[in-house]
Each structure stands twice: as structure tokens, then as C-alpha cells.
Amino acid sequence: MAEHSFGLLGEFATPEALLAAARKARAAGYRKLDAFTPFPVEGLGKVLRLPRPRISIVGLIGGLAGAAIALLMQLYVNYDYPLDVGGRPLYALSAFAVVMFELTILVSALATIIAMLWQNGLPRLNHPIFNARHIARASKDRFFLCVLAEDAAFDSGKTAAFLQSAGALSLELVSS
Known part of the structure; x- marks a missing residue:
């Protein structure tokens, strides 16, 4: 686990590329994943294994x-x-x-x-992902997959190589 880092953020151009990368990451053994998208991507919640809300x-x-x-x-x-x-x-x-x-x-x-x-963990006025340079594009036209540093399989070099092979346009190590 990298010290003082939140995770490694990979940028993708399309929702299909993000979904494919998330599936590959899950198959490669990464368990602590998060995604940031401008709109809901069908099937992404299932791949990320997000818990069902109990609000009702x-x-x-x-x-x-x-x-x-x-x-x-x-x-x-x-x-x-x-x-x-x-x-x-x-x-x-x-x-x-x-x-x-x-x-x-x-x-x-x-x-x-x-x-x-x-x-939702609110109110939370600051989140480590806000330190990423291009994260503002997640509300416009880009799709991001973050492998969290707390993942047991996280190694900054190996994870960067993995995300690059999964089709990431850019990579960034996000500090916490």
C-alpha cells in the first residue's frame, strides 16, 4: 500500500471502456474500486459491488x-x-x-x-479525489476508475501498468 495516497485514478473516454476496465480489475483481484461518471452507467454498480441502499x-x-x-x-x-x-x-x-x-x-x-x-457520508466538505487534476471532467465527458490504495492487491507500479493495459487514457496517483 502506498503511503499517503488515496488511490490510482484511471481516465477513460467512454462508459463501455470504463465498464470493461472495471470488469478486468475485478477479475485481476482488485476489490476496493470506485468510479466517477457524468451519468449512471448501467451495470457498473454490479461490477463494483455497491451495497443496496436500505433507505426505504x-x-x-x-x-x-x-x-x-x-x-x-x-x-x-x-x-x-x-x-x-x-x-x-x-x-x-x-x-x-x-x-x-x-x-x-x-x-x-x-x-x-x-x-x-x-x-452517503454527508456532509463531507472535502474528499481526497478532489485533489486529482482532471476529476472535474467526471461531471462533463470523462469516466474515471479509481483503485483505492487500501486494496490488498494495490501496488502503485503494478496497478498503473494494469490500468494502462486496460485502456486508460491517463493515470494519476491521488494523494490523501
């Missing part, structure tokens, strides 16, 4: 918690301060529906936003 489960749990909080809050208030208006039942669940709906949506949305920020 967090949203569901947040929604159920919001509904439960709203229901328990209203039940407690009606128990603690009962009002008998027009002979209606003390625990009229249909009257609780509006508050339950509102808190279900609110807590679900807040839980989803917090989970998304946490999963």
Missing part, C-alpha cells in the same frame, strides 16, 4: 413510528383530559386519522433524509 426500510420504520407516536399521543391526551362532546366515543380513531397521517409523513421524511445523508 428506514422510511417505512419512520412512518410506522410517526403513526404510533401520533396515536399514543392522542390516546393519552383523551385519557388525561376526556371531553364528552355530543356522546362521541372517548377513543374515536377516525378523529385521530389526520394527525396520524401528518406525523407519519413527517417522521418518515425526516428519517429518510437523515438516513440518506448518513449513508
Whole structure:
């Protein structure tokens, strides 16, 4: 592992070249890979073995918690301060529906936003990849594959030769 380096960044001209290089890197034994592209490349997430997000489960749990909080809050208030208006039942669940709906949506949305920020590692104001010279082109017209220095198979010389043979237009060792 190279000291004080984040990884080796290879630049590719097309998404097909990036996908082929990522497949070759995976076959060559590299496990810690990352890619930077101007648009989603179909199949790249599977090659990089990105984990499936669990945000929808967090949203569901947040929604159920919001509904439960709203229901328990209203039940407690009606128990603690009962009002008998027009002979209606003390625990009229249909009257609780509006508050339950509102808190279900609110807590679900807040839980989803917090989970998304946490999963994405945000807020992160600086990332080592920003030290790369040409990384700004990843949002325009270039595709980058980064073999992270923490990979067990990473050796700056061998990895550079590998990425060059995989069709990289340019290579850069990114400092951390």
C-alpha cells in the first residue's frame, strides 16, 4: 500500500471502456474500486459491488413510528383530559386519522433524509479525489476508475501498468 495516497485514478473516454476496465480489475483481484461518471452507467454498480441502499426500510420504520407516536399521543391526551362532546366515543380513531397521517409523513421524511445523508457520508466538505487534476471532467465527458490504495492487491507500479493495459487514457496517483 502506498503511503499517503488515496488511490490510482484511471481516465477513460467512454462508459463501455470504463465498464470493461472495471470488469478486468475485478477479475485481476482488485476489490476496493470506485468510479466517477457524468451519468449512471448501467451495470457498473454490479461490477463494483455497491451495497443496496436500505433507505426505504428506514422510511417505512419512520412512518410506522410517526403513526404510533401520533396515536399514543392522542390516546393519552383523551385519557388525561376526556371531553364528552355530543356522546362521541372517548377513543374515536377516525378523529385521530389526520394527525396520524401528518406525523407519519413527517417522521418518515425526516428519517429518510437523515438516513440518506448518513449513508452517503454527508456532509463531507472535502474528499481526497478532489485533489486529482482532471476529476472535474467526471461531471462533463470523462469516466474515471479509481483503485483505492487500501486494496490488498494495490501496488502503485503494478496497478498503473494494469490500468494502462486496460485502456486508460491517463493515470494519476491521488494523494490523501
